[in-house]
Amino acid sequence: MKVALGSDHVGFEMKKVVRAHLEAKGYECVDYGSNSPDRCDYPVYGERVGRAVAGGECELGVLICGTGIGISLAANRVPGIRAAVCSEPYSAQMTRQHNNANIIAFGARVVGEGTALSIVDAFFGAEFEGGRHAERVALLEAIERN
Numbered sequence: 461m462k463v464a465l466g467s468d469h470v471g472f473e474m475k476k477v478v479r480a481h482l483e484a485k486g487y488e489c490v491d492y493g494s495n496s497p498d499r500c501d502y503p504v505y506g507e508r509v510g511r512a513v514a515g516g517e518c519e520l521g522v523l524i525c526g527t528g529i530g531i532s533l534a535a536n537r538v539p540g541i542r543a544a545v546c547s548e549p550y551s552a553q554m555t556r557q558h559n560n561a562n563i564i565a566f567g568a569r570v571v572g573e574g575t576a577l578s579i580v581d582a583f584f585g586a587e588f589e590g591g592r593h594a595e596r597v598a599l600l601e602a603i604e605r606n
């Protein structure tokens with residue numbers, strides 16, 4: 461599976477750790493920046509990853525900024541994106557199973573590396589359950605269309 465990674469300067473170091481972790485598990489990662497710890501703007505990277513996932517270049521995405529919030533807000537402005545900010549693994553698993561989230565986001569100033577990797581494992585280890593949840597995701601998509 462191809463995974464899109466993105467961060468701002470705050471998430472830059474954690475993105476490297478996440479990439480190594482995912483690659484060790486056999487995922488192919490595409491890094492959409494940022495590419496240095498120099499100050500930059502999270503909307504740029506949230507949008508890039510959002511477009512990569514919505515456009516089908518990558519199946520799922522991981523976004524990291526200080527809180528995970530700003531960068532997920534940017535991604536969620538791309539039609540077709542369901543980016544969820546999670547600070548613990550249970551929510552990461554559930555957002556994949558129930559919301560069919562296609563991007564997981566978290567904050568490098570909120571969670572440590574161990575928790576970040578548990579969040580990633582929970583998200584990538586889960587699958588969308590469909591059924592009644594698909595109907596609800598369809599309602600979300602209707603909001604987007606209207």
Ligand code: RB5
Pocket residue numbers: 468470471502525526527528529530531
């Ligand atoms: C950068 O200082 C910070 O605002 C950013 O990383 C993020 O937390 C925004 O939501």
